[in-house]
Amino acid sequence: MSKVVVRQPHGLSTTDAQKRMGSFQEMMGKYGVSANWSGSKATLKGVGVGGSIEIHEKEVVVTVKLGMMAKAIGVDPVRLQASIEKRLRAAFEK
Numbered sequence: 289m290s291k292v293v294v295r296q297p298h299g300l301s302t303t304d305a306q307k308r309m310g311s312f313q314e315m316m317g318k319y320g321v322s323a324n325w326s327g328s329k330a331t332l333k334g335v336g337v338g339g340s341i342e343i344h345e346k347e348v349v350v351t352v353k354l355g356m357m358a359k360a361i362g363v364d365p366v367r368l369q370a371s372i373e374k375r376l377r378a379a380f381e382k
Contacts, residue, residue, distance in 0.1 A: 290354040290365040295347050296376040302328045302343045308379045309341065309348070315375055336361070348376065 298305050313323050321334035323341060332339040336357025342349045350372055354363055
């Protein structure tokens with residue numbers, strides 16, 4: 289199982305940071321990955337993919353775990369990490 293961890297610093301309240309995650313969640317939804325929120329933490333679930341989003345006081349941490357199914361369809365962890373970094377940076381530069 290491959291694991292991708294991306295940290296995005298922010299200077300917002302946790303509530304505002306969670307609101308900024310909307311566009312990121314939309315992107316994940318296009319790939320069949322849903323986020324189930326409980327407070328400032330979300331569990332990510334999809335076919336061959338799991339993980340979490342954690343919103344802390346000064347950073348957001350996205351962890352994606354790629355299972356065998358994701359590897360079988362050719363998900364590249366390096367490209368996935370770059371894509372997540374780009375999307376989070378865009379969400380928090382607004």
